[in-house]
Amino acid sequence: MAEILIIGAGGVGNVVAHKCVQHPDVFSTVTLASRRIEKCEAIRDRKSIPIQTEQVNADKVGELEQLIQRVVPDIVINSALPGTNLPIMEACLSQGVHYVDTSAPEPDTTTYELFAYSHQLKFHSAFKEKNLTAVLSCGFAPGVTNIFCAHALKEHFDEIHYVDIVDCNGGDHGHPFATNFDPFTNIAEIIQPCMHFQEGKWIESEALKTFRSFPFPNIGTRKMVQMYHEELESLVAFLPDLKRIRFWMTFTDSYLQHLDAFRNIGLTGLAPIQHKGMEIVPLEFLKTLLPDPSELAPGYTGKTCIGCQIEGLSGGQWKRFFIYNICDHQASFRELGSQAISYTTGVPAMISAMLIAQGSWQKPGVHCCEQLNPSPFLEQLNRCGLPWVETEVEMTLNEDLKS
Numbered sequence: 001m002a003e004i005l006i007i008g009a010g011g012v013g014n015v016v017a018h019k020c021v022q023h024p025d026v027f028s029t030v031t032l033a034s035r036r037i038e039k040c041e042a043i044r045d046r047k048s049i050p051i052q053t054e055q056v057n058a059d060k061v062g063e064l065e066q067l068i069q070r071v072v073p074d075i076v077i078n079s080a081l082p083g084t085n086l087p088i089m090e091a092c093l094s095q096g097v098h099y100v101d102t103s104a105p106e107p108d109t110t111t112y113e114l115f116a117y118s119h120q121l122k123f124h125s126a127f128k129e130k131n132l133t134a135v136l137s138c139g140f141a142p143g144v145t146n147i148f149c150a151h152a153l154k155e156h157f158d159e160i161h162y163v164d165i166v167d168c169n170g171g172d173h174g175h176p177f178a179t180n181f182d183p184f185t186n187i188a189e190i191i192q193p194c195m196h197f198q199e200g201k202w203i204e205s206e207a208l209k210t211f212r213s214f215p216f217p218n219i220g221t222r223k224m225v226q227m228y229h230e231e232l233e234s235l236v237a238f239l240p241d242l243k244r245i246r247f248w249m250t251f252t253d254s255y256l257q258h259l260d261a262f263r264n265i266g267l268t269g270l271a272p273i274q275h276k277g278m279e280i281v282p283l284e285f286l287k288t289l290l291p292d293p294s295e296l297a298p299g300y301t302g303k304t305c306i307g308c309q310i311e312g313l314s315g316g317q318w319k320r321f322f323i324y325n326i327c328d329h330q331a332s333f334r335e336l337g338s339q340a341i342s343y344t345t346g347v348p349a350m351i352s353a354m355l356i357a358q359g360s361w362q363k364p365g366v367h368c369c370e371q372l373n374p375s376p377f378l379e380q381l382n383r384c385g386l387p388w389v390e391t392e393v394e395m396t397l398n399e400d401l402k403s
Contacts (some may be wrong), residue, residue, distance in 0.1 A: 001028040002357035005097075007058050007072035007088060008080030011181070011294035011338055012102060012139075014043045015346025016079050018336045019384065021049045026354050033058075033069045034080075042199065046337055058084040062265055064091035073097055075353045078344065081182055089123055089134060092356065098132055098362075100352045102139035103185075104230040116230040121366055128365040135361065136368050138352040139345035140230035140325070141167050141247075141306050143369055144172075148323045150307045151374040156321055156390075157330060159241035160312040164397045165231065168250040170219035171302030171329045171340065175291055177258040180341035183287040188260065190249075191268050195228040197236045198244040212248060212397060216305040217389070218326050224248040225256075234368040241312065247398075256291035262286060283347050297339040300329035304340045309397055323390040325381075335385070351380045 004027045006016050012181045020030045031038040033054035042051035056067045058080045068091055078088045078101040085105040092099040104116035107284070120136055127134050137143055145165050153160055169180060179186040199275060210226040229247035236242060262268050269282035307324025325344070332343035340372075350370070355361035360376045369377075381388055 001076040002026065002353070003029045003072065004031070004353060004357075005068065005071050005076045006030065006032045007034070007041055007056065007064075007076060007078050007084070009036070009039035010079070011297070011342030012346045012349070013079040014294065014377070015336055015342050016077055016350050017043055017051055018047070018049060019350040020077075020349055021051065023350075024355060026357050029072065031136075032248065033067060033071075044281065059087055061087045065095055066087055068092070068095040068097055075100065075356055077349050077353050078102070079349060082185060084319070086119060089120060090320055092134070093123060093126055093132065096130060096132065098353075098356050099127075099134040100138055100356070101136060102349050103137050103142065117234060117368065120278075124366040131364045133356050133362050135352045135356070135367065135372070137154070137230060137234075138348050138369050140348055140386075141165060141229065142234075143348045144325065144386070144388075145306065145308055145345075146231050146235060146368060147374045147377050149239065150370040150372075152310050152321060152323060152390075153239065154374060157310070157312045157314050160239050160310055161241055161243045162309075162311040162398060163235065163239070163242065163245040164309040165217070165229065165245075165247045166214055166224060166305075166307055166309060167248065168214070168216045168219055168222050168224065168252070168305045169212070169302075169341065170216065170222065171300050171304065173291075173296040173300045173339070175296070176254060178291045178296060179293060179346070180296070180339065181293050183290045184283055187259070187262075187268055187283060187286070188270060188312065189229070190227060190251075191263060194227065195232070196226065196244065196246040197232060199241070200250055208259075214248070214397070215395070218303055219305050222250045224250045231368075235370060238368070238370045242366065282359050285312075293339075295338060297329070297333045297342075300333065300339045300380050303328050304344060306344065309393070309395075311396065311398065315334040318358075320393050320396060321390065322393045323338060323388060325386050325388045327386060342372040346383070347384050347386050348377075351377055351384060352384075354380060374388050 020027045031052040033056045037055040075098040082103045082105045215221045267286045305325045310321045327340040328338045332340045
């Protein structure tokens with residue numbers, strides 16, 4: 001049994017809290033903390049779930065340390081914004097607590113930084129010396145996509161040469177423009193230069209310029225755009241025979257048209273500007289005008305499909321393999337009051353903490369998901385609401401497809 005502290009009470013925190021409560025045999029007590037305690041109380045009261053609530057500024061190490069001393073958790077799940085990863089890790093290290101998060105930090109929001117994990121990996125020796133485990137980026141993409149690759153290498157391939165991670169939200173929230181998670185984080189990663197790894201080097205290209213079509217199961221063929229995503233970095237280090245890895249995400253035409261307009265007039269800028277004697281960041285201002293992602297859930301319809309198209313050698317034969325999950329927005333809302341993007345991010349984080357609590361993922365140090373045993377994780381993924389499918393396929397993304 002483990003006591004769990006969840007930091008962050010947005011859409012993902014809501015999912016993590018509910019899913020932890022569903023496993024009282026693993027988590028003896030659940031505490032939810034946020035800068036605004038009323039958000040924690042709203043999650044607690046919506047379905048009367050048995051959690052404790054606390055208030056904390058997750059940017060301040062001292063406040064985090066005091067919170068951990070009050071709650072005395074065994075594991076902290078960080079479901080707040082990725083900019084809080086480093087102070088929460090520092091507090092967990094000083095207080096002797098295991099750590100889980102869902103995405104990589106962005107310490108410098110005015111520039112694009114490829115190697116997103118370097119700041120967190122600096123904690124590896126210190127966590128290892130204290131016999132503590134830190135699991136990085138255990139959402140879905142990144143997270144489950146990494147674990148899919150580890151599973152494929154363990155069970156199906158002798159050598160993995162090509163990986164294409166495909167992420168489709170086939171849902172409709174009814175808004176002309178909205179983001180499914182924090183607008184600043186979402187838009188910032190989309191507009192940055194695209195990067196992928198090929199033949200031993202990183203290749204940069206212009207953002208929102210390379211498109212492919214892909215037949216997503218239960219959704220249909222959708223146009224997707226190539227972009228950089230943090231799991232590419234860690235998977236390059238993990239897969240020794242890799243020749244190329246790319247990340248693709250789908251967007252509606254309406255989304256891309258709005259984003260183009262915002263970019264053209266400077267509303268997606270990351271550098272501060274002067275406005276009537278005040279310093280503002282244009283993208284932060286745009287964020288205040290957009291719907292709160294946690295409020296999209298009630299009217300959301302449709303499904304998501306996220307998976308990995310993998311090609312390589314198995315027993316001397318060429319093999320093409322697709323492993324994926326389908327998640328339904330309305331089903332997520334009926335169960336937890338969340339949309340599918342929050343659901344697919346929160347459930348894996350809870351499973352990671354579960355496996356640490358049970359011992360199968362206790363590995364001192366700081367680790368990305370693919371470095372841990374994929375089998376117990378995937379067993380729990382099926383049981384906890386995110387069933388996955390694996391199949392051999394004939395289609396390849398190695399050939400150019402029509403945009």
